[in-house]
Amino acid sequence: MTTSLDLAADADATLGDETAPWWRQGVVYQIYPRSFSDANGDGLGDLPGITARVDYLAELGVDAVWLSPFYPSELADGGYDVADYRNVDPRLGTLDDFDAMLAALHRRGIHVVVDIVPNHTSDQHVWFQEALAAGRGSAARERYIFREGTGPEGAEPPTDWLSVFGGSAWERVADGQWYLHNFAREQPDLNWDHPEVRADFVETLRFWSDRGVDGFRIDVAHMLTKDLTEPLPSRAELDRIPRDGNHPLIDRDDVHEVYAEWRAVFDSYDPPRTAVAEAWVDPTRIHLYARPESLGQAFNFDLLEADFDAAAFRRIITDNLALARQSGSSSTWVLSNHDVVRHATRYGLKTPTAETSMPSRHGGQWLIDGGDEAGLDRDRGLRRATAATMFILGLPGSTYIYQGEELALHEVADIAASDRQDPTFFRTGGAEIGRDGCRVPLPWSAEAPAFGFGDGGSHLPQPAWFAEHAVATLDGAPASTLNLYREALRLRRLFQTGEDLRWIDTDRDDVLHFVRPNGWQVVTVFGEEPYALPEGEVALSTRPVVEGALPGEATAWLTPAR
Incomplete structure (x- = not known):
């Protein structure tokens, strides 16, 4: 870390909009x-x-x-x-x-x-435990997504859908019905129509x-x-x-x-x-x-x-x-x-x-x-x-x-x-x-x-x-x-302002430079070659700036106008 700016964190230095929601x-x-x-x-x-x-x-x-x-x-x-x-x-x-x-x-x-x-809830949630105990056609099961299976004696899941975590998105319960779980089988999906x-x-x-x-x-x-x-x-x-x-x-x-x-x-x-x-x-x-x-x-x-x-x-x-x-x-x-x-x-x-x-x-x-x-x-x-x-x-x-x-x-x-x-x-x-x-x-x-x-x-x-x-x-x-x-x-609290930015041309495909409405500048070198920074005081950089150049794979902040 390299910093060359020491600003007091007092209210007068705050450049953001204090009326905006946090x-x-x-x-x-x-x-x-x-x-x-x-x-x-x-x-x-x-x-x-x-x-x-x-x-x-x-x-x-x-x-x-x-x-x-x-x-x-x-x-x-x-x-x-x-x-x-x-x-x-x-x-x-x-x-x-x-x-x-x-x-x-x-x-x-x-x-x-x-x-x-x-x-989804846990399968240990009181609602799901009630649904298991209540059985087919019960009001308790309507809070979740239960379906009959397919194939002989309903032994196959209702669809071939897959869970996000792998395997079937359906799990069979003791009485033969299946419930939907888009994630783990311990996470039965709720019925949001209920x-x-x-x-x-x-x-x-x-x-x-x-x-x-x-x-x-x-x-x-x-x-x-x-x-x-x-x-x-x-x-x-x-x-x-x-x-x-x-x-x-x-x-x-x-x-x-x-x-x-x-x-x-x-x-x-x-x-x-x-x-x-x-x-x-x-x-x-x-x-x-x-x-x-x-x-x-x-x-x-x-x-x-x-x-x-x-x-x-x-x-x-x-x-x-x-x-x-x-x-x-x-x-x-x-x-x-x-x-x-x-x-x-x-x-x-x-x-x-x-x-x-x-x-x-x-x-x-x-x-x-x-x-x-x-x-x-x-x-x-x-x-x-x-x-x-x-x-x-x-x-x-x-x-x-x-x-x-x-x-x-x-x-x-x-x-x-x-x-x-x-x-x-x-x-x-x-x-x-x-x-x-x-x-x-x-x-x-x-x-x-x-x-x-x-x-x-x-x-x-x-x-x-x-x-x-x-x-x-x-x-x-x-x-x-x-x-x-x-x-x-700390510096961001002082610098943050508005909700817009303006891009500055760098003549390099691997360097991005933008400026915020109060003059706060951000420069990032994505490549490995150093980049000559524009004029301005460096407030903070992730790698030391050497003779005005920011090294590769680094970001520098230039202080806004005060």
Whole structure:
């Protein structure tokens, strides 16, 4: 990290629009609770562990945290199989612990966004257990999607549809009926035509909003409503149906009737609660979720699927800023999360392939021979990752950071099959390794048990190289990635302004340069050759500027006019 500017973080220096809602330009830090910090030493991260680390989050400089699910769960899918939407998993704490965590974060000016998982419940949810006990034709089964099988005695599933995690999307129960699960078999899909389902989720949104939650991240927001009119199409027929709002399963127009009702709930609070959609849909339709009458914001996943390439970045940014203007929302920028290979690793692959540089919805198959990292250039991956992160932090809109990226963490490759947890690994027979490698518990101290995560070990094995990335190790190193993130977020609070940018011609295909309305300039060299920076004071750079030239695979910020 190189910085040549020391600005006081006082109100007079703030260049952003202080009247705009926080989420339009905020930096959101994603916490995967079971892997963040363990206060009670049972090997699982918990809510008191988060509370104990609030000072760390405040010093980092984030505007909000997004909590992945912390609800009661059998962990068939890392907590996304929810057994009770209005409670806390007892292994992670209590509702009192949640309130204490929320209050601690709010005292430090940090907003809180919680994950809502509306497409499916856990098979341990009271509704599903009631449905199993009630049998065919019962009112309880109408809350889910049960069908008779095909073939002799209904022994074959209703269709040949596949689950996202591999294998059939149907599971047979004891009395012979089958239920739909687009994800793991422990995650039965809800029937969103049922009024009780809709009413129950409204109650859930109010429950957490009344406790003071600031917003919601909506899991697989594009898959709730379905048209299951008989006869059901085959998988081949399903694949040929356009995803234009009328597809039987994905991105249906009528899902926005649900979100219009939710928006009325959000807007009944002061300030209104925010929401962001996880919607893997055609880019031309993402604005429907980001409209103010719908969820209000939607994730932009395009950079998750792009290589470290100047042309790809410029196209994606230009397209998504246009979509944000179309919806009236602001864009979101994200390079890593709990579902994909960490971007420091993606960018460091020597011979990237479609499966490695462009991870799928549930993780990328990037390993060679089940754990050999010979194809990974760690230093180059980190150079590119920090350059990309500083680039997106300079953009208008909100930025999402995934826990541990500020510690320069790479994907953990070498996890034994017996230690893996992701259903993708098991349902594909190991053909896809899944997402465990980005969910390994964080290192806080090089000397403490489980690297300071907790006294009782960690639920996923931590590699020895985590010692070099522990918070305590990086904290006192001025040039560390952790301190680069801290300084970048500090300066961003001062510089962030408006919701537009202007591209500046660089005469090089591998260099991008844009300027924000207040004169804040961002320059990124995607190639390896240095680039002569324009006149101006360098506020921060990911690599030292030498005689006015920014090295390759680096980003520099030039201070705005004051």
